[in-house]
Amino acid sequence: xxxxxxxxxxxxxxxxxxxxxxxxxxxxxxxxxxxxxxxxxxxxxxxxxxxxxxxxxxxxxxxxxxxxxxxxxxxxxxxxxxxxxxxxxxxxxxxxxxxxxxxxxxxxxxxxxxxxxxxxxxxxxxxxxxxxxxxxxxxxxxxxxxxxxxxxxxxxxxxxxxxxxxxxxxxxxxxxxxxxxxxxxxxxxxxxxxxxxxxxxxxxxxxxxxxxxxxxxxxxxxxxxxxxxxxxxxxxxxxxxxxxxxxxxxxxxxxxxxxxxxxxxxxxxxxxxxxxxxxxxxxxxxxxxxxxxxxxxxxxxxxxxxxxxxxxxxxxxxxxxxxxxxxxxxxxxxxxxxxxxxxxxxxxxxxxxxxxxxxxxxxxxxxxxxx
Numbered sequence: 001x002x003x004x005x006x007x008x009x010x011x012x013x014x015x016x017x018x019x020x021x022x023x024x025x026x027x028x029x030x031x032x033x034x035x036x037x038x039x040x041x042x043x044x045x046x047x048x049x050x051x052x053x054x055x056x057x058x059x060x061x062x063x064x065x066x067x068x069x070x071x072x073x074x075x076x077x078x079x080x081x082x083x084x085x086x087x088x089x090x091x092x093x094x095x096x097x098x099x100x101x102x103x104x105x106x107x108x109x110x111x112x113x114x115x116x117x118x119x120x121x122x123x124x125x126x127x128x129x130x131x132x133x134x135x136x137x138x139x140x141x142x143x144x145x146x147x148x149x150x151x152x153x154x155x156x157x158x159x160x161x162x163x164x165x166x167x168x169x170x171x172x173x174x175x176x177x178x179x180x181x182x183x184x185x186x187x188x189x190x191x192x193x194x195x196x197x198x199x200x201x202x203x204x205x206x207x208x209x210x211x212x213x214x215x216x217x218x219x220x221x222x223x224x225x226x227x228x229x230x231x232x233x234x235x236x237x238x239x240x241x242x243x244x245x246x247x248x249x250x251x252x253x254x255x256x257x258x259x260x261x262x263x264x265x266x267x268x269x270x271x272x273x274x275x276x277x278x279x280x281x282x283x284x285x286x287x288x289x290x291x292x293x294x295x296x297x298x299x300x301x302x303x304x305x306x307x308x309x310x311x312x313x314x315x316x317x318x319x320x321x322x323x324x325x326x327x328x329x330x331x332x333x334x335x336x337x338x339x340x341x342x343x344x345x346x347x348x349x350x351x352x353x354x355x356x357x358x359x360x361x362x363x364x365x366x367x368x369x370x371x
Contacts (some may be wrong), residue, residue, distance in 0.1 A: 019097060020104045022220050023082075023121060026138030027163050028111030028246075028285030028324050029300030031176040033063045034207035035138065036106045039217055040072045043104055051075070051102040053092050055110050057084050057361045058079060058250045062288040062296060062322045063108075069294045073100050081110045083119035086367035090127070111285060111324070112243050112361060115164040118231035119366035125228060126370065134220050135229075137170030141204070142180040142302040145189050148196070154283045154301050155326055158242035165239070169232050172201045172223060174216060179206045180303055210225045231371050240363040246285060247332040249323040252355040253340070254316060257348055262317035265349040266291050267307050269319065272339040274299050277325055280335065285324035292318055329358040 024032045036052055043050040051073040054064045059078050067074045075092035082089045089107070096102050109116055116135060124133045146152045153160055167173065175193065178186055186204070193202055203219055205212035255265045270289050277284060287299040292314075297305045325332055333356075344351045 001161060006361040007160050009025060010343050012265045019093075019102060020220070020328075021093065021124060021128075021131050021133045022104065022106050023116060023124075023133065023135045024106060024108045025114065025116045025135060025166055025169075026142075026174070026176075027140070027166060029047070029302070030111065030138040030140045030143075031207045032108050032111070032138045033066075035073070035174070035176065035205075035213060035216070036069065036108060036209060037067075038207055039106065040070075042214055042217065044072070046355065048104060049100060049102045050104045050106070051096045052101060053089065053096070053105060053107040054360065055089075055108060056322075057081070057110055057112075058322070058357055059358075060250045060320065060355065060357075062290040062320055062323075065290055065320060066296050067358045073102070076368050081111060081113040081364065082107065082363070083109075083115065083366035083368075084364060086123060087121065089120070090324060093128070093131075109170075110361075112162060112246055113364070114162050114169065114239065115232050115234050115364075115366070115369070117169050117229055118234075118369045118371065122228060122370035123368040134172070134223055135170070136172045136174050136216070136220065137166050138159050138174045138176050139167060140180070140212065140300065140302055141178045141186070141189065143300075144175060144193070145181060145185055146302070148192050149185070149188055156242070156245045156283075159283075159326060160242075161235075161238050162242045164235065165232055167197075169229070170197075170200055171229050172203065172219060175202060175204045177206055177303065178204050230371075236364060243361040243364060245326055247256065247325050247327050247329040247358065247360060248325070249321065249329065249332045249358040250355070251336060251353060251357070252320040253319045253321065254317045254354055255319060255343075256350040256352075258315065259348075260313035261348065262314050263291065265343060265351075266317045266319045268346075269339055269343050269351075270297055270307060272342060273321070273323075273336055274304065276335045276339060277323075277332075280327070280331075282331075283326040285326070286322070287325070290320040290323040293320075296350055303304055329360055 289297045
């Protein structure tokens with residue numbers, strides 16, 4: 001059956017057909033992307049047509065490349081957040097509906113953005129009334145523990161303003177990466193959060209646990225028709241200052257070796273970049289690497305992976321870097337450049353930078369804002 005006829009039948013012969021659009025908010029490094037990957041696998045295995053829309057201030061995203069490798073249908077909204085690029089978000093939703101007629105779309109907003117209810121959720125419900133739209137706000141369990149139990153703040157006050165506004169606007173708060181806490185720590189945190197947020201749905205999970213992610217999906221299904229929550233009261237000046245405190249760096253690197261150890265060189269490079277950022281005491285939103293288009297490694301200020309190389313020996317390797325760090329773009333560029341030079345000076349590897357971009361996000365100017 002031709003694709004256009006199949007899509008026609010899906011839409012016309014099922015009048016009750018509605019797309020579920022699940023928006024995900026939450027700070028950089030909170031595990032939103034991993035949760036989406038797990039959720040997509042669960043739904044696709046059940047035969048539910050599922051797609052993703054990724055979002056970033058830059059133009060080359062580790063997660064978008066990884067979704068493509070995994071065979072998960074997707075679109076991208078780049079060069080700005082959903083709220084400031086709302087028309088592009090709408091176009092990408094429509095493109096997915098016209099091409100694969102998804103039953104579920106996960107749309108992950110930039111981790112440094114907030115005010116999603118007023119600028120994305122309410123406009124979607126106004127202009128796309130046939131869709132069912134939900135919002136989940138993700139938070140790293142260890143970072144929550146550091147803030148609410150230990151009383152330690154990692155980021156600048158204006159950056160923290162964004163973080164706390166994300167928590168404030170949640171009706172469904174997903175406390176993610178619970179495996180980073182021991183049982184006593186998790187119990188203490190859960191008591192504090194239950195007291196602090198009595199009106200919120202609190203869901204505890206780790207994004208690699210399919211059973212826990214399935215529970216999150218079930219909550220989304222039940223909450224698709226709930227009353228729209230109140231828009232935040234926002235100080236956009238402070239919000240903009242917080243975004244400007246963060247440096248964005250995207251770099252596409254090629255590593256070559258004469259003895260098929262290029263992958264090992266990539267591991268050394270990842271370790272060195274992360275080590276230099278930590279040594280400089282720069283808070284990490286996230287530091288993501290994609291090796292050869294299929295192996296992802298991700299660091300935050302609270303966690304990092306065990307760097308085990310799974311790829312086969314090869315004389316060349318590609319490494320895509322997405323760094324979101326509280327510092328100046330020039331400093332972040334220098335850190336990465338120093339790491340590249342240090343690797344090449346070892347004499348085993350030739351390193352080439354294919355593309356490079358480093359910047360601070362612009363001031364947030366949403367297309368729509370509905371009180």
